[in-house]
Amino acid sequence: xxxxxxxxxxxxxxxxxxxxxxxxxxxxxxxxxxxxxxxxxxxxxxxxxxxxxxxxxxxxxxxxxxxxxxxxxxxxxxxxxxxxxxxxxxxxxxxxxxxxxxxxxxxxxxxxxxxxxxxxxxxxxxxxxxxxxxxxxxxxxxxxxxxxxxxxxxxxxxxxxxxxxxxxxxxxxxxxxxxxxxxxxxxxxxxxxxxxxxxxxxxxxxxxxxxxxxxxxxxxxxxxxxxxxxxxxxxxxxxxxxxxxxxxxxxxxxxxxxxxxxxxxxxxxxxxxxxxxxxxxxxxxxxxxxxxxxxxxxxxxxxxxxxxxxxxxxxxxxxxxxxxxxxxxxxxxxxxxxxxxxxxxxxxxxxxxxxxxxxxxxxxxxxxxxxxxxxxxxxxxxxxxxx
Amino acid sequence: xxxxxxxxxxxxxxxxxxxxxxxxxxxxxxxxxxxxxxxxxxxxxxxxxxxxxxxxxxxxxxxxxxxxxxxxxxxxxxxxxxxxxxxxxxxxxxxxxxxxxxxxxxxxxxxxxxxxxxxxxxxxxxxxxxxxxxxxxxxxxxxxxxxxxxxxxxxxxxxxxxxxxxxxxxxxxxxxxxxxxxxxxxxxxxxxxxxxxxxxxxxxxxxxxxxxxxxxxxxxxxxxxxxxxxxxxxxxxxxxxxxxxxxxxxxxxxxxxxxxxxxxxxxxxxxxxxxxxxxxxxxxxxxxxxxxxxxxxxxxxxxxxxxxxxxxxxxxxxxxxxxxxxxxxxxxxxxxxxxxxxxx
Numbered sequence: 001x002x003x004x005x006x007x008x009x010x011x012x013x014x015x016x017x018x019x020x021x022x023x024x025x026x027x028x029x030x031x032x033x034x035x036x037x038x039x040x041x042x043x044x045x046x047x048x049x050x051x052x053x054x055x056x057x058x059x060x061x062x063x064x065x066x067x068x069x070x071x072x073x074x075x076x077x078x079x080x081x082x083x084x085x086x087x088x089x090x091x092x093x094x095x096x097x098x099x100x101x102x103x104x105x106x107x108x109x110x111x112x113x114x115x116x117x118x119x120x121x122x123x124x125x126x127x128x129x130x131x132x133x134x135x136x137x138x139x140x141x142x143x144x145x146x147x148x149x150x151x152x153x154x155x156x157x158x159x160x161x162x163x164x165x166x167x168x169x170x171x172x173x174x175x176x177x178x179x180x181x182x183x184x185x186x187x188x189x190x191x192x193x194x195x196x197x198x199x200x201x202x203x204x205x206x207x208x209x210x211x212x213x214x215x216x217x218x219x220x221x222x223x224x225x226x227x228x229x230x231x232x233x234x235x236x237x238x239x240x241x242x243x244x245x246x247x248x249x250x251x252x253x254x255x256x257x258x259x260x261x262x263x264x265x266x267x268x269x270x271x272x273x274x275x276x277x278x279x280x281x282x283x284x285x286x287x288x289x290x291x292x293x294x295x296x297x298x299x300x301x302x303x304x305x306x307x308x309x310x311x312x313x314x315x316x317x318x319x320x321x322x323x324x325x326x327x328x329x330x331x332x333x334x335x336x337x338x339x340x341x342x343x344x345x346x347x348x349x350x351x352x353x354x355x356x357x358x359x360x361x362x363x364x365x366x367x368x369x370x371x372x373x374x375x376x377x378x379x380x381x382x383x384x385x386x387x
Numbered sequence: 388x389x390x391x392x393x394x395x396x397x398x399x400x401x402x403x404x405x406x407x408x409x410x411x412x413x414x415x416x417x418x419x420x421x422x423x424x425x426x427x428x429x430x431x432x433x434x435x436x437x438x439x440x441x442x443x444x445x446x447x448x449x450x451x452x453x454x455x456x457x458x459x460x461x462x463x464x465x466x467x468x469x470x471x472x473x474x475x476x477x478x479x480x481x482x483x484x485x486x487x488x489x490x491x492x493x494x495x496x497x498x499x500x501x502x503x504x505x506x507x508x509x510x511x512x513x514x515x516x517x518x519x520x521x522x523x524x525x526x527x528x529x530x531x532x533x534x535x536x537x538x539x540x541x542x543x544x545x546x547x548x549x550x551x552x553x554x555x556x557x558x559x560x561x562x563x564x565x566x567x568x569x570x571x572x573x574x575x576x577x578x579x580x581x582x583x584x585x586x587x588x589x590x591x592x593x594x595x596x597x598x599x600x601x602x603x604x605x606x607x608x609x610x611x612x613x614x615x616x617x618x619x620x621x622x623x624x625x626x627x628x629x630x631x632x633x634x635x636x637x638x639x640x641x642x643x644x645x646x647x648x649x650x651x652x653x654x655x656x657x658x659x660x661x662x663x664x665x666x667x668x669x670x671x672x673x674x675x676x677x678x679x680x681x682x683x684x685x686x687x688x689x690x691x692x693x694x695x696x697x698x699x700x701x702x703x704x705x706x707x708x709x710x711x712x713x714x715x716x717x718x719x720x721x722x723x724x725x726x727x728x729x730x731x
Contacts, residue, residue, distance in 0.1 A: 028452075028453075028456050031453045031455050031456070032455065033453075033455040033456040033458070033459040033460070034403075034455045034458055034459050036459065037403070037459055037462060037463070080632075083632070083640060089455070090573055090577055093402065093403060093569045093570065093572075093573040094570065094573055094574060094577060094625070094628060097569055097570030097574075097621050097625075098570065098621060098622065098625040100618075101570075101617070101618030101619070101621040101622050101625075102618075102622070104617075104618045105618050105619070105622070108618075209407075209463050209466045209467055209470070210463070210467060212459060212462070212463040213460075213463035213464060213466075213467050215459075216456060216459040216460050216463060217460055217463065217464060219456075220452055220456050220457075220460050223451075223452060223456075224450060224452070251471070254471070254475055255474075255475070255478050256471045256472075256474040256475040256478070257470050257471055257473075257474035259467065259470060260467050260468065260469070260470035260471030260472075260473075260474060261467075261471045262467070263463060263464055263466070263467020263468060263470070263471070264464075264467055264468045264471050266464060266467070267464035267465075267467070267468060270460065270464065274446070274450070280450050280451065281450075282445070282449055282450075285449050285450070286449075
């Protein structure tokens with residue numbers, strides 16, 4: 001039986017996963033994934049300053065200030081980048097450690113005695129989340145982080161639905177978006193603010209690193225499976241929630257950090273998709289590369305046959321010596337050609353069939369006119385079996 | 388030092404990713420050996436750092452995911468996995484486990500003599516290899532295809548550089564910690580880049596900047612209570628970067644601004660001069676005096692530009708009239724010709 005604390009933890013983790021997956025998808029698509037890492041580190045000074053002002057780790061001012069630091073990070077990165085002195089990624093790599101250092105030093109100088117741990121910021125402890133209850137006029141309405149992250153999630157979803165068209169357009173075609181009158185800058189900073197707020201809201205429940213993982217990993221996994229934005233959003237939400245819940249149970253079993261095991265589940269999920277995704281996965285890619293290599297060899301072989309009428313050049317053994325293929329390779333190519341009815345072999349002499357001849361003639365035409373891409377379509381017409 | 392290569396190869400954030408990716412390696416090697424021998428831990432970190440790096444490569448080359456996504460992904464996934472292992476270790480009945488998390492934030496004070504020797508040796512080896520393969524590194528860095536056509540084994544060199552970057556990072560982890568390592572890798576190199584265009588000078592400068600920020604940072608943090616070494620070093624390095632950004636003679640912001648203002652002033656001067664030329668050419672005598680008031684209609688004209696022109700002996704002033712000198716006429720004609728030439 002699950003206790004209510006367990007349910008609450010899973011609920012919080014799932015909500016965080018969804019709240020992260022939405023901005024994460026856009027960050028991945030906009031090639032700004034590392035910004036989330038930068039934000040998650042550089043919000044530290046914002047939190048510390050907020051803490052000095054309010055002396056309360058849970059005040060909303062803290063979240064606002066931290067989110068502000070996040071946006072400042074983005075602005076700084078962009079400013080440094082605009083000077084043209086260094087590349088964007090170097091700018092990111094310079095800005096966030098500096099801000100983070102300032103945060104660490106501020107903690108070390110002033111706040112040593114309070115509960116404001118760097119470990120807690122980076123790692124977070126989801127298991128403690130249910131113990132921090134939100135009391136409204138004395139009545140227990142649930143864990144505080146549930147409300148915070150729930151609120152952020154609702155805002156995110158509302159913004160997503162309201163600006164979906166603008167977001168989509170400015171992500172894929174900045175120029176068009178600008179010419180249609182949407183300001184890419186506003187959308188950009190809007191997205192950055194949402195990411196900052198989500199990071200801040202989620203960090204005290206799950207820690208900075210998990211926020212980054214939850215933003216990037218589900219979106220990257222989904223991106224390997226689909227190119228449709230809506231599907232990608234849905235998939236990354238599903239992946240996020242799945243790893244949140246399964247990660248919780250993994251942590252339960254190992255008695256380890258929940259954030260860590262959620263990340264591990266995300267990693268496992270990504271690894272599986274990375275290897276086995278139907279068209280983008282590593283195995284599919286390697287298979288396709290091999291197939292293409294064989295088919296290119298086949299074409300070379302057919303061209304060779306067409307150019308040479310003398311029997312000496314068309315002897316099976318000659319292939320090994322002349323074209324310099326290994327035995328296995330020649331065998332694969334020969335078999336493929338035979339299967340596709342492109343060649344005939346009589347007494348170890350290879351000759352083109354009419355079909356093979358037609359194929360080769362067309363291929364030469366395309367090669368001469370520099371329309372190599374057409375050969376792919378042609379293969380569909382001629383090939384019964386692919387390489 | 389090695390950071391120079393990272394910066395120039397646009398792999399700046401690799402340092403960040405590797406330093407995070409090293410964590411599970413540390414945890415696993417601790418789980419296997421059960422001892423806190425820093426050499427085995429470093430070996431573990433090195434291995435998992437390398438795995439992380441090459442996985443990042445794999446993702447970038449084999450899928451359509453971009454490098455930033457790959458970096459962020461590997462960084463967070465490895466780190467999360469490392470955290471899981473660390474918490475798992477903490478639950479184990481092993482007295483040795485305390486202090487593993489020191490690797491996270493780094494504490495130069497925990498270094499013992501053998502660690503320092505180790506670092507010195509590795510630095511020496513890095514330096515040696517760097518000098519040995521200097522030419523190869525350089526070509527690979529700036530023109531990969533050319534290196535290939537020259538017959539260098541680009542893959543091996545590539546792996547070599549990457550391995551050394553990983554090694555340097557893993558070693559540095561103990562001093563400044565995971566988060567700040569990327570800054571240590573980047574900041575000196577980014578600062579050095581502003582001062583020079585030559586690779587050799589840049590590497591040399593980066594090494595000096597790095598060493599200085601290390602020394603100053605440690606000194607400052609030792610002089611006061613409660614200042615951890617890592618962040619101070621990073622901040623000192625950041626100051627170096629800032630100074631370089633602003634004051635570097637050829638690329639710095641300050642001089643850029645000065646150049647910008649100077650160019651604008653030159654442009655205004657030229658505009659005024661050509662305006663005067665247009666007026667003067669309508670008269671037979673080019674030095675025919677004109678009222679200064681005419682110039683008021685012209686945007687680029689200010690008292691300052693007129694004064695400048697007089698100083699340059701292009702224009703003479705008499706009371707409230709001005710006239711072009713021969714010299715001024717010639718240079719304006721020159722300007723005019725240049726303009727029409729450019730138009731063609």
